[in-house]
Amino acid sequence: MAYACSPGSGFRRFDAFAAQAEQTAxxxxxxxxxxxxxxxxxxFKRAAPYMQIPAGVVQLIDxxxxxxxxxxxxxxxxxIVWPRNEKLARKLGLGVRQLQNLLDRAIRLRLISHLDSPNGHRxxxxxxxxxxxxxYGIVLAPIGTRIxxxxQTAARGMAEDAAIDALKKRLGAVRxxxxxxxxxxxxxxxxxTAADEELALVLSATRQMKNVRDIDLLTGCVEQMEQRGRALEAEIAAALVEIQAEQMQSETNIITCSDADECTHSTTTTEPQTANAVTSSGFPEGSRGEGFAQTRTVASSVEEDLxxxxxxxxxxxxxSPELCHSLRHSQHGxxxxxxxxxxxxxxAGIHKTAWHEARRVMGERGAAASVIATVHKYHAGDVRQPGxxxxxxxGKAQKGTLHLGRTFHGLKDNRQSHLMRAMHDGPDPRAMGDLARRAMALVLSGRTS
Structure with a gap:
């Protein structure tokens, strides 16, 4: 009775997958x-990756x-081949049970079939x-049938690989x-310009499309990123042309003033001596002392903000004592x-046209403060190109959006924070600029020998 309840116990199971494999063979x-x-x-090996055939099954067929x-x-x-399971397992470096699982998986994929002997042995x-x-044994005919x-699967897969590689190269180029x-x-x-938002978007798209093989989805993403890149490039190019035009206009104004016969140059005294004024091909020599005469009769908005x-x-x-240690300490002018x-x-390599433009837009005092703030940030590593x-x-000053006073207060707060951290880390928080300034004060006051 027990045999009637389990007539196929211990024999190879025949199911729909085995039937399909036998039909293919x-x-x-x-x-x-x-x-x-x-x-x-x-x-078969070329097509296996595109048919989701596991590497273990590929090795078994090989x-x-x-x-x-x-x-x-x-x-x-x-x-037909007839190696015993033990011998085949040793060849693959697997256990017998692992080998049996691979054989079952190969049957499900219609890669092999079985032809059993009357006693079940190979x-x-x-x-x-x-x-x-x-x-009697393992039949490899299904592979010959599906050649x-x-x-075709390998050809389609390689064509898709080439298309995907090209799209991902385009995405990398636009990134x-x-x-x-x-x-x-x-x-x-x-x-x-929203350049930071566009950069974040293209970086996110690159991460999301990394393992995508849907050509339509990947194509749509690449085309959209390329379109946004072209729009950003046109916007930045227009802004750069505008900046270049402003620089050329500034240079033209400076050259015109320098070539004019009746042009009066600034001097370092309260009474301009136009007959003896001297100009330089580099940066004009600034004035020293309290007797400096401003070229502007009305303070600029930047100077008012300061x-x-x-x-x-x-x-x-x-x-910024590191930059200003050479200033006189008896009085500050x-x-x-x-x-x-x-x-x-x-x-710092700032072109003279940028300095002249700053003087024209911000006034002498505003331009001087702007340069010192710029060089200070350049030395701190916050600015790569001071010019x-x-x-x-x-440009901000021309639009009325430059708040230089708040910038200097922010620099002061940062300096105090650095000093507090240095005081916490070590006993001597004094910077080299502070030491140089104190030494200069001693020299000027005659306290040193």
């Missing part, structure tokens, strides 16, 4: 004339092919010419382009600050 009529077993195996000969794949023959014998006389399917445009916007302080926030020469010196700013601009940064400040 029965359709084998030999390999094409231009194809041998090596070519059939190669076609090992099984080693027991076949070209005669087994001719028309009318049946490619075995076979070859004739003297190498043809199979009789055999064209493997070829690099938008990154470069975003850096240009930062260097030239171009506001309103005065509103209490930013005077003494305040500027306290914010804007003439000294302007002279220092001219020298710092020259040392471009100063031109950006000129």
């Amino acid at each position: 029965g359709e084998f009529r030999g390999l094409p004339a231009d194809c041998g077993p090596a070519q059939a195996l190669a076609a 090992v099984l092919f080693a027991w076949t000969t070209p005669l087994d794949w001719r028309g009318g023959a049946n490619p 075995g076979g014998q070859r004739n003297a010419d190498g043809t199979i006389k009789w055999a 064209e399917d493997f070829r 690099r382009r938008i990154s470069s445009l975003a850096q240009t916007a930062i260097d030239h302080m171009l506001v309103g 005065e509103k926030h209490g930013v005077d020469p003494a305040f500027i010196e306290s914010v 804007w003439g000294d600050v302007i002279h220092l700013a001219e020298r710092l601009a020259d040392q 471009a940064y100063l031109r950006g400040m000129n």
Whole structure:
């Protein structure tokens, strides 16, 4: 009675997958004339990644092919191999149970079939010419039957790979382009371009599309990013043309003034001596002392903002003593600050046109304060191109959006924070600029020998 309840216990299970594998094996009529077993195996291996065939199954088929000969794949023959499970497991470096799972998976994928002997054992014998006389075991005929399917699948997969690679290269190119445009916007302080948002979007798209193989989805993403990149490039190019036009206009004004016969140049005294005025091809020498005569009769909005926030020469010196240690300590005059700013601009590589434009837009005091703030940030590593940064400040000043007073108070707060951290980390928070300033004060007061 127990046998009647489980008649197939211990035998190979026959299901829909096994039936399909046997049907595929029965359709084998030999390999094409231009194809041998090596070519059939190669076609299967090329198609395997695109058919989601596990690597373990691919290795199993590769090992099984080693027991076949070209005669087994001719028309009318049946490619059967009969290694025992223990021997096959050793070849693959697996356990017997792991091998059985791979064989079952190969049947589900219609890659092999089984031809069992009456006693359930594998075995076979070859004739003297190498043809199979009789055999029971693992049938590889399904691979021969599906040779064209493997070829077409491999061709489609490789074509998709090429298309996907091309699309991802385009996405990488637009990512690099938008990154470069975003850096240009930062260097030239171009506001309103939303370059940072475009950069974040293209970086997110690159991450999301990393493992995507949907060509339509990938194409739509790449085309959209390219379109946004072109729009950003056109916007930044227009802004740069506008900046260049302003610089050329400024240079034209300066050259016209320098070439005019009746042009009066600024001097360092309260009474201009036009007959003895001297001009220089570099930065003009600034004035020193309290007797500096402003070229503007009315303070600029930037100078009014500095005065509103209490930013005077003494305040500027306290914010950046490393840069301002050469200022006189008996009295602090804007003439000294302007002279220092001219020298710092020259040392930092700021073009003279940017300095002249700053003087025209912000006034002498505003320009000097802007240069010192720019060089201070340049030395701190916050600014990469001081000339471009100063031109950006000129643009903000023209629009009335430059708040230089708040900038200096922010620099002062940052300096105090650094000093507090240094005091916490060590006993001596004094900067080199502070030491130089104190030494200069001692020299000027005659306290040193």
